[in-house]
Amino acid sequence: MNANEVKGKIQLLQKEMHFSGVYHAKKKEIDYSGSFGYANRSDRIKNNSQTRFGIASGCKIFTSIAVCQLVEQGLLSFQTKLHECLPIDFPAYSKEVNIHQLLTHTSGVPDYFDEEKMDDYEELWIDNPVYAIRSLHDFLPLFQNREMTSLPSSEFHYNNAGYILLGLIVEQISEMKFTDYVERFIFEKAGMMHSGYFEMDKLPDNTALGYIEEPDGSYKTNVFSVPAKGGADGGAFVTAEDMVTFWDALFNHRLVSEKMTEKLFQPQIEVEEDLYYSYGGYVDMDQGKVKKHILIGYDPGCNFRSVYYPENSISIVVCSNESDGAFEVLKELEKLII
Numbered sequence: 001m002n003a004n005e006v007k008g009k010i011q012l013l014q015k016e017m018h019f020s021g022v023y024h025a026k027k028k029e030i031d032y033s034g035s036f037g038y039a040n041r042s043d044r045i046k047n048n049s050q051t052r053f054g055i056a057s058g059c060k061i062f063t064s065i066a067v068c069q070l071v072e073q074g075l076l077s078f079q080t081k082l083h084e085c086l087p088i089d090f091p092a093y094s095k096e097v098n099i100h101q102l103l104t105h106t107s108g109v110p111d112y113f114d115e116e117k118m119d120d121y122e123e124l125w126i127d128n129p130v131y132a133i134r135s136l137h138d139f140l141p142l143f144q145n146r147e148m149t150s151l152p153s154s155e156f157h158y159n160n161a162g163y164i165l166l167g168l169i170v171e172q173i174s175e176m177k178f179t180d181y182v183e184r185f186i187f188e189k190a191g192m193m194h195s196g197y198f199e200m201d202k203l204p205d206n207t208a209l210g211y212i213e214e215p216d217g218s219y220k221t222n223v224f225s226v227p228a229k230g231g232a233d234g235g236a237f238v239t240a241e242d243m244v245t246f247w248d249a250l251f252n253h254r255l256v257s258e259k260m261t262e263k264l265f266q267p268q269i270e271v272e273e274d275l276y277y278s279y280g281g282y283v284d285m286d287q288g289k290v291k292k293h294i295l296i297g298y299d300p301g302c303n304f305r306s307v308y309y310p311e312n313s314i315s316i317v318v319c320s321n322e323s324d325g326a327f328e329v330l331k332e333l334e335k336l337i338i
Contacts, residue, residue, distance in 0.1 A: 167232020210301025222301030
């Protein structure tokens with residue numbers, strides 16, 4: 001199916017579900033792209049192919065790559081213990097917590113937002129001013145002194161706090177702010193020229209505001225619903241085209257070596273049948289072979305999905321500046337393109 005035919009099918013879906021966002025996919029030499037809805041509803045500014053979107057947890061893979069880069073340099077290992085590389089006191093944490101466990105969500109450390117117990121991410125900021133969360137250290141009071149939720153390596157339990165800890169380790173070893181490190185050693189190296197970690201009250205031009213639907217059908221922005229600046233567990237802003245560029249750079253080994261790329265995506269722990277978690281996100285397996293790599297991001301007013309099919313180098317990226325819609329558009333694109 002050619003790009004115009006795909007665009008027509010997605011336009012029909014968009015009209016049905018009122019999707020607001022963009023998609024960009026690449027299959028061999030063919031690019032598929034489209035944009036819908038408004039980046040700024042008040043001023044009626046439309047989303048376009050170069051609009052930047054928050055991708056929430058979709059950027060945990062950047063944290064994983066930063067860690068892999070430090071491992072390649074011999075500054076860290078996947079078995080390094082948390083207490084050996086981060087001089088911060090966690091009084092109730094097991095001394096056995098290590099890098100591998102933090103990367104695979106099996107560390108058992110307490111999460112500041114447990115997605116299995118809490119429904120509303122916005123509830124976090126009732127007692128913790130969201131405008132004050134601008135660095136990784138600002139997250140520490142949310143989980144630093146809490147008890148472990150399980151023994152290390154006992155089970156998979158998706159964990160945002162674990163990635164905050166990984167970001168703090170990157171800062172400790174590199175002697176750079178985490179966001180500066182990623183922008184320099186991942187975004188710049190990959191050619192992601194429009195991506196970055198931006199403050200919600202200092203967004204650059206052509207950046208989509210995130211919108212949350214109210215019970216009466218009206219919308220509010222997510223400026224008071226997510227941290228003022230994202231970090232190691234989520235919150236980067238990217239263009240869909242930049243994410244296609246990222247997949248290309250990663251699998252052409254411009255970010256880490258071929259051997260380390262294989263390590264990054266090696267299935268580590270089974271989450272459900274044929275779905276595993278690697279250091280670099282979810283891996284969909286089919287009869288023992290990797291079918292696709294999956295990145296998922298969700299925040300209030302932000303929805304992101306991306307997949308990469310290694311066998312034929314197909315990448316698909318969908319960014320939305322509303323709380324849902326990306327999954328449905330991605331599934332339709334997979335059906336049309338794959």
